[in-house]
Amino acid sequence: MKEENKNIPAVALRGMTILPGMVAHFDVSRSRSIHAVEAAMMKDQTVFLVTQKNVEKEDPELEDLYSIGIIAVIKQVIKLQNNVVRVLVEGETRARLSEMEWGEYLIAEVEPLQREEEMLPAEIQAAMIRGIQETFTRYCLMNPKHGKELARQMVEISDLEKLLDYIGNNLSVGFEEKQKILEAGTVQERYETLMIILLNEINIIQIKTEFQTKVKEKVDKNQKEYILREQMKLIREELGEDNTVSEADHYLEECEKLEADEEVKEKLEKEIERFKNVSLNSSESAVIRGYIETILELPWNKASKDNKNLEDAERILDEDHYGMEKVKERMLEFLAVRNLTKKGDSPIICLVGPPGTGKTSIAKSVARALDKKYVRISLGGVRDEAEIRGHRKTYVGAMPGRIANGLKNAGVRNPLMLLDEIDKISSDYKGDTASALLEVLDSEQNSKFRDHYVELPLDLSEVLFIATANSLQTIPRPLLDRMEIIEVSSYTENEKAHIAREHLIAKQMEKNGLQEGQLSISNHALEKLIRGYTREAGVRNLERKIGEICRKAAREIYQKNKKMVKITEISLEKLLGKEKYNFDLINETDEIGIVRGLAWTSVGGDTLQIEVNIMPGKGEFQLTGQLGDVMKESAKAGISYIRSVSEKYQIDKEFFQEWDIHIHIPEGAVPKDGPSAGITMATAMLSAITKRKVRKDVAMTGEITLRGRVLPIGGLKEKILAAKNAGIKTICVPKKNEPDVSEIAQEIKKGLEIVFVESMEQVLDVALAEEMDRGEEHDY
CATH class of the missing domain: 1.20.5 (Single alpha-helices involved in coiled-coils or other helix-helix interfaces)
Structure with missing residues (x-):
């Protein structure tokens, strides 16, 4: 049954909502609210309590109030100081606000809302009771303000409506949430609203607890660290080890x-x-x-002063190394330019040559001569780009690259940095090392070199880079283009003897504890040692052999109390055994089909005999001696040339269909390849075919074309040395190699006739022993 609207005094509550069955007190200070309470007390003590939407509003309008409020009974009124009245009320009936009259106090026209009777099945009511009880119990356990007493009293309530009222009245939530409960009309709506509020509050409490735990742990840890640091400080003060500066x-x-x-x-x-x-x-x-x-x-702006005395620098270079004129000259030029310009771009020099020729050691001498700090960076086998550029700081164990580390170790921005074995670098999935070096070795870019670890531009423009390599073949072209190439060639026997006398013998004597005057090596013994016991371009093995002699001499002096050990040709064989190497000397007589060729190897020059036989057959062409593709092509080009001039040399037309040609180079176990044996093989084949002998004292080197032209080759110094050691008198060299020959020392060329040839005809004129009878027919 619907109740009629009532006009009763009203109080607008701020930040508070009263629910049915709830006993609560509130303070009123606004005059309208006080007059409303007084008017209610004069009548039946009934007042309408409605919540303001905006707490800050002093004189709320109708739209500023919620539409649902509660009719409450005033139980007690207490006047406090400062014109404040405390009112104790009990909520009774929900009511809807229809109209509001503003006068001395608020008079509200309200429509009481009776609870609708719902016939919910017993099972649903039981499920609701159990669900709300469990949820509220969790809420009470997590919220210490409520305690276990509330949960215990709630368990005793078996009526669903009373249970919902009890929980709603005891929830510590804001007035907005309480208003939602008040506005829920049916039991089911109130249940759902309460469950949503409870679950939301449980989540908030859980999150708050987690945050509090984390903050507490952090505070405890910081507090612990602080206490420990203070204790350490006190201990250090007691021990007198207090570091006042952090x-x-x-x-x-x-x-x-x-x-x-x-x-x-x-x-x-x-x-x-x-x-x-x-x-x-x-x-x-x-x-x-x-x-x-x-x-x-890192030495950002810190630099060392270079030696400006050219004579002093030249003296140091000559003291440390015999020969190597080009390298010494280039270093003195650099010093002269630096003295004139006060700066001058530091050159990037690459010393290329066989092992043991002093490439690495001369870099030390250059550093000493120029008075520069010396840093050696070995690049052999480096295949990670980060080795050059450094690792980024984000990686565990990150560190600067080798270039930045080299500067750090040198302590100055202008050291001499040796990049050893630059031809041995490689690349894999971690990056291309050669590409990383491009920036380092480019004088236009290296003033702003960026190391990944340092992250700041490093100036490498004042660093004097010297690189070493055994071969230019494996160095990428862009990298090679950035360097100034200086070739360090093989040493002559005379140069090796000078190096041994001036450097190696004294060095090994000191290393093996021998005093000056305790060991002497005769000139003949040293010559035999160089020629018979070592075969190399440099002097590394020679130094080892001298060291072996020194050790044996040290034993003689210590065991037998000798004052001095003399090494002669005869005693050398006793100490080191039989000679291990000997040079292929020239043949005793001129022979058919055998020609002496010249070859370059990694340990210097060598001579090799090319032998050709012809046999009755089907015109087959056979090559043996483990020849590479280049030499096979040279042989084919040679036979094509011979066939093209067969009439000139009176070779029968049917010869190449009826006879087999076999070319062989001895020492078949050693692979041989290179573009320098073309004219040698062609001469040997023509000699065998025409039955003309080849001069025993002639050697040759050069490549042949199909038309018989002679092409230039490399490694001339080593090849001429090998020819001289073998007793050769005449050497055929391509005409285009004449500038290379002019650079070779006169000491090496002395006693040799070097003939420059441009065509095979000139080669044959020099090599063949006698003039061929033009009218003679060969009987094959």
């Missing part, structure tokens, strides 16, 4: 002293600030500390 302050002092640009100092100060704010025990602290120390150790 690490960060120490770094800041070092930063101020650092000779560097503002960009570097700004970056360093930022890192020091980060270091201050990081816990000392964290892994990040160690990373930042390592970075700061690296930046502080």
Whole structure:
């Protein structure tokens, strides 16, 4: 049955909602509210309580109030100080606000809302009771303000409506949530609203608890660290080891002293600030500390003074190394330019030559001559780009690259940096090392070289780079283009003897504990040692053999109390055994089909005999002696040339269909290849076919074309040395190699007749022993 509307005094509540059955008190201070309470007390003590939407509103309008409020009975009124009245009320009936009259106090026209009777099945009511009880129990356990007493009293209530009223009245939530409960008309609506509010509150409490736990742990940890640090400080003070300046302050002092640009100092100060704010025990602290120390150790604007005395530098270079005129000359030129221009671009020099020729050791001498700091970076087998450019700081164990490390070790920005074995670098999935070196070895780019770890531009323009390599074949072309190539060729026997006398013997005597005058090696013994016991382009094995002699001499002096050991040709064989090497000397007589060729190997020059036989057959062409593709093609080009001039040399037309030709180069176990045996094979074949003898004292080198032209080759110095050692008197060399021959020392060419040839006809004129009878017919 619907009740009629009532006009009763009303109070607008701020930040509070009263529910049915709820006993609560509130304070009123606004005059309208006080007059409304007084008017209610004069009548039946009934008042309408409605909540304001906006708490800050002093005189609310109708739209500022919620539409649903509660009719309550005033139980007690207490006047407090400052014209404040405390009112105790009990909520009775929900009511809808229809109209509001503003006068001395608020009079509300309300429509009481009776609870609708719902016939819910017993099972649903039981499920609702159990669900709301379990949820509210969880809420009470998680919220210490409510305690276990509320949960225990709730379990005793078996009526669903009373249970919902009890829980609603005891919830510690805001007035907005309470208003939602008040506005829920049916039992099911109130149940759903309460469940949503309870579950939401449980989630909020859980999140709050987690945050509190984390914050507490952090605070406890920081507090513990602080206490421990204070204890350590006290212990250090007691021991007299108190470090009054912290690490960060120490770094800041070092930063101020650092000779560097503002960009570097700004970056360093930022890192020091980060270091201050990081816990000392964290892994990040160690990373930042390592970075700061690296930046502080790098020589940003710190440079050493170069030696400006050319005579002094020349003397040092001559003292340390015999020969190597080109290298010495280039270094003195560099010094002269530096003295004139006060700066001058540092050259990037690449010394190329066989092992043991002193490429690495001369870099040390150059550093000593120019008075530069010396740094050696070995590139053999390096295949990770990060080795050159450094690792990024984000990686565990990151460190600067080898170039930055080299500068750090040198301590100055203008050292001499030796890039050893630059031809041995390789690349894989981690990056191309050669490409990483392009920036380092480019004088236009290396003034702003960026190391991934340092992250600041490093100036490498004042670094004097010297690279070494055994071969240019494996160096990528772009990298090769950035370097100035200086070839370090093989030593002559005379040069080896000088090096041994001036450097190696004294070095090995000192190394093996021998005093001056305790060992003497005769000139003949040294010559035999160089020729018979070593075969190399450099002097590394020679030094080992001298060391062996020194060790045996040391034993003689120690065991037999000898004052001096003399090494002669005869005693050399006793000490080192039989000679291991001998040169292929020239043949005793002129022979048919045998020609002496000249070859270049990694240990210097060598001579090789090319033999040709012809046999009755089907015109087959056979090559043996483990020849490479280039030499096979040279042989085919040679036979094609011979067939094209067969009439000139009176060779029968049917010869190449009826006879087999076999070319053989002895020492078949050794692979042989290269473009320098073309004219040698062609001469040997023509000699065998025409039955003309080849001069025993002639050797030759050069490539042949199909038309008989002679093409230039390389390695001439080593080849001429080998020919001289073999007793050759005349050498055929391509005409286009004449400039190379002019650069070879007169000492090497002495006693040799070097004939420059442009065609096979000229070669044959020199090589064949006698003039062929033009009218003679060969009987094959």
